[in-house]
Amino acid sequence: MNAKGGYWGKIAWINLTSKKVSYVEIDEEFEKTWIGGAGLGTKLLWDHYPAWADPLGPRNLLIFATGPYQAAPIAGAGRCTAVFISPLTMHYAESIAGGHIGPILKQAGVDAVVLAGKASKPVYVYVEEGKAEIRDASAYWGMDAVEVVDAIKKDVGGRRLTITAIGQAGENLVRYAAIVNDKHGVFGRCGGGAVMGSKNVKALVANGTMTPPLADRDGLLKYYREDLLPRINKAEFTKINAELGQVAAVVPREENGLLPIKNFGGDEWEEGAKLIGTPRFNEVLKPKRWACEYCVMGCHRKITTEGYPQETGGPEYETAAMIGSNLLIDDLKAVVVANDLCNRYGIDTIELGGVLGWAFESYEKGYLTKEDTDGIELKWGSGEALIEMTKKIAFRDGIGDLLAEGLRSCVWKYPETKEWAVEAQGMAVPAHDPRAFFSMVIADTLSLRGPSHCHGFSEAQELGVTLPELGYPEPMDRFAIEKKGEIGAVYQDVHEFWNSLVWCFFYFFSNWPFGDTVKVMNLITGWDMSPVEAKLSGERMSNLQQALNLRCGLDPKRDFVVPERLRKPHKKGGAGGKVLPWEYIIEEYYKTREWKDGIPTRKKLIELGLADAAKEIYGY
Numbered sequence: 001m002n003a004k005g006g007y008w009g010k011i012a013w014i015n016l017t018s019k020k021v022s023y024v025e026i027d028e029e030f031e032k033t034w035i036g037g038a039g040l041g042t043k044l045l046w047d048h049y050p051a052w053a054d055p056l057g058p059r060n061l062l063i064f065a066t067g068p069y070q071a072a073p074i075a076g077a078g079r080c081t082a083v084f085i086s087p088l089t090m091h092y093a094e095s096i097a098g099g100h101i102g103p104i105l106k107q108a109g110v111d112a113v114v115l116a117g118k119a120s121k122p123v124y125v126y127v128e129e130g131k132a133e134i135r136d137a138s139a140y141w142g143m144d145a146v147e148v149v150d151a152i153k154k155d156v157g158g159r160r161l162t163i164t165a166i167g168q169a170g171e172n173l174v175r176y177a178a179i180v181n182d183k184h185g186v187f188g189r190c191g192g193g194a195v196m197g198s199k200n201v202k203a204l205v206a207n208g209t210m211t212p213p214l215a216d217r218d219g220l221l222k223y224y225r226e227d228l229l230p231r232i233n234k235a236e237f238t239k240i241n242a243e244l245g246q247v248a249a250v251v252p253r254e255e256n257g258l259l260p261i262k263n264f265g266g267d268e269w270e271e272g273a274k275l276i277g278t279p280r281f282n283e284v285l286k287p288k289r290w291a292c293e294y295c296v297m298g299c300h301r302k303i304t305t306e307g308y309p310q311e312t313g314g315p316e317y318e319t320a321a322m323i324g325s326n327l328l329i330d331d332l333k334a335v336v337v338a339n340d341l342c343n344r345y346g347i348d349t350i351e352l353g354g355v356l357g358w359a360f361e362s363y364e365k366g367y368l369t370k371e372d373t374d375g376i377e378l379k380w381g382s383g384e385a386l387i388e389m390t391k392k393i394a395f396r397d398g399i400g401d402l403l404a405e406g407l408r409s410c411v412w413k414y415p416e417t418k419e420w421a422v423e424a425q426g427m428a429v430p431a432h433d434p435r436a437f438f439s440m441v442i443a444d445t446l447s448l449r450g451p452s453h454c455h456g457f458s459e460a461q462e463l464g465v466t467l468p469e470l471g472y473p474e475p476m477d478r479f480a481i482e483k484k485g486e487i488g489a490v491y492q493d494v495h496e497f498w499n500s501l502v503w504c505f506f507y508f509f510s511n512w513p514f515g516d517t518v519k520v521m522n523l524i525t526g527w528d529m530s531p532v533e534a535k536l537s538g539e540r541m542s543n544l545q546q547a548l549n550l551r552c553g554l555d556p557k558r559d560f561v562v563p564e565r566l567r568k569p570h571k572k573g574g575a576g577g578k579v580l581p582w583e584y585i586i587e588e589y590y591k592t593r594e595w596k597d598g599i600p601t602r603k604k605l606i607e608l609g610l611a612d613a614a615k616e617i618y619g620y
């Protein structure tokens with residue numbers, strides 16, 4: 001153990017090919033530089049992932065990483081970061097999930113688990129008391145991500161057991177397969193489930209019986225209980241999320257133009273939004289709160305109405321938007337059933353909505369016919385089509401085989417359809433239309449892990465939740481042009497720091513400002529880091545991620561481009577008539593980052609202590 005608190009200083013490295021488990025020690029300097037979670041994963045991938053390796057081959061690493069926050073019993077710490085090279089974008093990827101895996105993995109005595117190589121037959125990895133072992137999972141292969149949790153729990157037991165598993169989509173290497181924790185937390189984005197499936201790993205199981213070290217336990221708990229928690233509980237956002245859940249965002253976002261409608265080609269959908277959003281969502285489904293470990297907000301939902309799926313987490317905002325409004329589906333039951341199927345098969349609902357948006361539009365325009373779809377009519381608003389196509393994709397049945405490859409493969413097969421493939425870097429744009437909040441063009445297009453609202457949520461600044469500690473105290477007008485590229489870059493760095501802690505950024509909207517996320521880290525670790533230094537650590541991660549992306553073949557001129565659909569303004573609605581100045585914003589982003597055409601300058605890399613990245617890009 002190195003640091004005074006927050007870490008064990010130990011990574012379990014599982015070589016699946018040789019069936020060997022070893023333990024890598026990390027020292028305090030490493031911890032201070034890379035923090036944990038996304039930062040730790042970025043550094044390990046940089047050190048170990050060779051150029052042009054196959055993300056679905058044994059050279060990829062799948063890293064489940066905690067940060068210092070998972071050592072503390074505090075709200076927002078119920079998260080974990082998975083880091084890998086994406087089989088969808090073919091470059092750096094991270095995915096953050098709730099549930100219980102983060103804190104329990106830490107309590108199992110390691111800071112991270114690295115899955116390397118490929119097992120010759122299905123296995124699962126078990127961690128307890130600082131030791132990991134590889135176990136046979138042949139009996140579980142073929143189960144969905146709910147069945148496997150029940151089966152492993154029954155076979156293994158353990159009071160503090162957490163099970164993170166893939167379903168059939170991961171086994172079938174669907175390029176946007178997800179990894180599901182304890183039936184309701186999901187590592188959704190970027191295809192981590194396919195990477196896990198490619199390694200023949202069905203599940204990561206941890207039993208948490210140890211108490212992680214905290215540098216200033218009394219100081220932390222006093223500050224948390226007497227200062228932070230009362231503030232959190234008072235926040236309007238906490239109340240809305242607790243009482244109504246994430247789907248409460250659907251109706252207001254339809255009004256302000258952020259909600260994706262008809263594959264981002266629609267302007268308004270007032271009645272539909274009311275049918276799938278709150279209050280109807282809650283009246284029909286009678287959901288109960290379902291929280292990640294230690295969370296006081298509990299934004300996940302357990303549906304209780306008879307006749308609806310109740311075992312997995314109900315749809316959240318992104319899901320309701322991407323497989324609801326984006327496909328004009330106002331049939332709440334279809335959305336709930338498809339969401340449950342995704343949780344069971346392990347499919348990213350955001351990517352599913354993006355891919356089906358393309359398929360529905362291609363069908364409408366005659367590029368896909370009933371013959372291509374095995375007789376399924378891909379009509380806007382068809383809940384039946386949504387459910388049937390979800391099954392086809394999970395099992396790569398018929399056209400599901402093409403759709404399982406992602407949007408770029410669809411466009412390679414049907415080049416005339418490029419205009420309505422709403423993707424950047426090969427990955428679908430999430431449910432945050434940047435034409436309504438201009439700064440989001442950075443997260444939606446230039447996120448360094450592929451389009452992502454969890455990798456630079458600068459919309460916060462436009463909503464009035466700001467970063468005074470970093471010199472940005474004032475809210476920004478959502479349609480203003482100046483400083484949008486700059487704030488997009490700043491939020492990416494801030495978000496990378498958060499994803500390294502690892503922390504739920506919903507609490508940023510609940511009176512937990514950036515400076516306090518740093519303060520809590522200092523109480524956990526015994527450090528004295530300032531907010532500016534914390535942001536700098538995020539900047540270091542962002543730059544190394546981009547260097548890794550370049551190693552993997554990312555071409556900023558091809559990949560950091562706004563999808564054609566989003567270049568045209570909405571005709572009406574909350575963002576009607578607003579033309580997204582995307583080229584200007586991207587240029588400003590590069591300038592802020594001191595990057596030339598998307599490539600970090602040598603000077604910047606050296607400044608950040610990334611001499612090896614500078615050498616790889618510039619040769620010296």
Ligand code: SF4
Pocket residue numbers: 076077078098099290291292295296297298299300504506
């Ligand atoms: S707010 Fe939601 S996502 Fe965040 S920790 Fe709580 S339940 Fe999990």
